[in-house]
Amino acid sequence: MSWFRRHPSATAYILLAPGILYLLVFYLYPTAQMFLVSLWTGSPETGYALTGNFGIYPEALAQYSEHLTRSIFYGGAATIVTFLVGFPLAYFIAFRGGRYKSVLLFLVIAPFFTSFLLRTLSWKIIFADNGLALGPLKDAGLLPDTFRLLATPTAVIAGIAYNFLPFMTLPLYVALEKIPPNLLEAAQDLYADGWQRFRRVTLPLALPGVFAGSLLTFIPAVGDFINAELLGDPRSQMIGNVIQARFLRVSDYPTGAALSFILMAAIIIGVLLYARLVGTEELTGGTT
Amino acid sequence: MAATGEAMVRARPSGTSWQRGRRAVGRWILPAYTFLAVAFLALPVLIMIAFSFNDTTGRSNLNWRSFSLDAWLDPLGQPGLAEAVTTSLAVAVLSTIIATILGVLIGLALVRHRFSGRGALNLLIFLPMATPEIVLGVSLLTLFLASTQWTFLPEGTFFPLSFRTILIAHIMFNISYVVVTIRARLQGFPRHLEEAAMDLGANEWTTFWRITFPLILPGVLAAALLAFSLSIDDYVVTVFTSGPATTFPLFIYGAQQRGIPVQINVIGTIIFVAAVGFVLLSTVIANRQRPDPVEASGEADA
Structure with a gap:
């Protein structure tokens, strides 16, 4: 026992070892393996061999560049939508929530205790051509009979934005909640009007929340394929749909792995550029 | 806790029409917006629950037909x-x-x-x-x-x-x-x-x-x-x-x-209710055990 007191970091390493080993074996190594598999050649029938076929990268990029740019566009659009929807929501809860704060936060999170798939399928019911949303509008003659939301990019982006809204709202709330009231009072005493207080005090202090929220939304949004599959059509397929089909339908592992690697690399580069742009160091949350 | 940041500032008397407009945003538009946003978030869940009582009799569960408890009486019947x-x-x-x-x-x-x-x-x-x-x-x-x-x-x-x-x-x-x-x-x-x-x-x-x-x-x-x-x-x-x-x-x-099949909505509803129940229960227990330190410091500030 006293040995542990003399070697405090030894205890730390013993506590860390099992979990860290697990992540090294089942998270970090598989990422490297994914890269290796992208350099395989062969087929499920003949077996695969590592041939170092780097040519697969330009090939995959050329063939699926459309899906990649579409994913980035849908992900970016959905992130902007979640920000526009989530900011006023977070603002109200943080500054005006009063004693209903926790109730409101709970109401924001509660829908997400329902299966992701079931929520998305519910939107399919709501957006259906003669469903809850469009049916009455068409009956009233406000929309032409041929108008549809399902199987359009709008439905896909809306579905993604809906599914990731809490990821944006909660970090924004945390950042806004932390703003000390006396800073806003000071701004008022220095004759800042409402807009200036918002623009010069609230918004800059909310920036870490904007940063965290947009990353937490954008990253899963770019890789998502459920919304495109359920709410979109073949023309709104994202890179995730291609990867899924490569692996699970046609067993073209090398191309699937190469596309996943490209997706991951693109996201890491994007995040680093964004971090530099926004200039926040809270990326890893490693403030302890 | 109640008088946080902007609300406190806004409570001061001020006269210009611009500020009155801003107060209207604070008093009506923002709360109404929040209500709509929360309703928007809840809508798919409510649809899921409602459609667990739908009588589809073999057809797809995409349109409402009539009320039925069949799926609830046989939730694993698929x-x-x-x-x-x-x-x-x-x-x-x-x-x-x-x-x-x-x-x-x-x-x-x-x-x-x-x-x-x-x-x-x-x-x-x-x-x-x-x-x-x-x-x-x-x-x-x-x-x-x-x-x-x-x-x-x-x-x-x-x-x-x-x-x-x-x-x-x-x-x-x-x-x-x-x-x-x-x-x-x-x-x-x-x-x-x-x-x-x-x-x-x-x-x-x-x-x-x-x-x-x-x-x-x-x-x-x-x-x-x-x-x-x-x-x-x-x-x-x-x-x-x-x-x-x-x-x-x-x-x-x-x-x-x-x-x-409707049974999927039934199971989905059960999982949802159970999860919400667990969260509420654990919150109640946590609050009973000791006052939330964040809440407590908030009170002290206000």
């Missing part, structure tokens, strides 16, 4: 559904237990010990949460595929894919979330209580079980709840690591191509 739900529950329970143990150990080390390599460790914990799920699933699948060529592993360790590979995957993506939850809860942990126990002659083991564990228990439960809900809902990682095994989300996905 071939394969009972197995899928059982698999999901088993994966969720096991992955939650294992990931919570691994994650709590890491969390304790992070908050209570000094050691080198902290930056690298934080990165390793952060990365799985920042990786798109599809990449997590694909990379594990490539590991499992490649493992067939490794002679040092007993045949069938990872491939063919099975219940075991789903479990491996779920533990992996849950660890980071457990660590982050625990770390947040342990911030400001009262170390002096442990020191007091040791000064009174308790050894490390007794101190842990009598002092540390009861203090971290609410955080551990919160982390476990999060892990459980992530696991039971996971589709993307599971689809790449499941092979012939089917979980509830995989069952939903398979069924949606043929037309969703």
Whole structure:
């Protein structure tokens, strides 16, 4: 026992070892393996061999560049939508929530205790051509009979934005909640009007929340394929749909792995550029 | 608590029309907006619950027909559904237990010990949460595929894919979330209580079980709840690591191509109600145990 007191970091390493080993074996190594598999050649029938076929990268990029740019566009659009929807929501809860704060936060999170798939399928019911949303509008003659939301990019982006809204709202709330009231009072005493207080005090202090929220939304949004599959059509397929089909339908592992690697690399580069742009160091949350 | 930042500032008398306009935004538009946003968030869930009472009689559950309790009286009455739900529950329970143990150990080390390599460790914990799920699933699948060529592993360790590979995957993506939850809860942990126990002659083991564990228990439960809900809902990682095994989300996905049976809405509703119930229950218990330190300091400020 006293040995542990003399070697405090030894205890730390013993506590860390099992979990860290697990992540090294089942998270970090598989990422490297994914890269290796992208350099395989062969087929499920003949077996695969590592041939170092780097040519697969330009090939995959050329063939699926459309899906990649579409994913980035849908992900970016959905992130902007979640920000526009989530900011006023977070603002109200943080500054005006009063004693209903926790109730409101709970109401924001509660829908997400329902299966992701079931929520998305519910939107399919709501957006259906003669469903809850469009049916009455068409009956009233406000929309032409041929108008549809399902199987359009709008439905896909809306579905993604809906599914990731809490990821944006909660970090924004945390950042806004932390703003000390006396800073806003000071701004008022220095004759800042409402807009200036918002623009010069609230918004800059909310920036870490904007940063965290947009990353937490954008990253899963770019890789998502459920919304495109359920709410979109073949023309709104994202890179995730291609990867899924490569692996699970046609067993073209090398191309699937190469596309996943490209997706991951693109996201890491994007995040680093964004971090530099926004200039926040809270990326890893490693403030302890 | 009530008079926070902007509200307090806004309460001061001010006259210009612009400021009156701003007050209207604060008083009416923002609350109305919040109400609409919350309703928008809840809408799909309400639809799911409502459609669990739909009488489809063999047709797809996309349009409302008439009220029926049939599906509720026979919630597992679909071939394969009972197995899928059982698999999901088993994966969720096991992955939650294992990931919570691994994650709590890491969390304790992070908050209570000094050691080198902290930056690298934080990165390793952060990365799985920042990786798109599809990449997590694909990379594990490539590991499992490649493992067939490794002679040092007993045949069938990872491939063919099975219940075991789903479990491996779920533990992996849950660890980071457990660590982050625990770390947040342990911030400001009262170390002096442990020191007091040791000064009174308790050894490390007794101190842990009598002092540390009861203090971290609410955080551990919160982390476990999060892990459980992530696991039971996971589709993307599971689809790449499941092979012939089917979980509830995989069952939903398979069924949606043929037309969703009402029973799926019933099970979805049950999971939703159970999760909400658990959260409310744990909040009530946590509040009863001790006042939330954040709330308490908020009161002091106001």
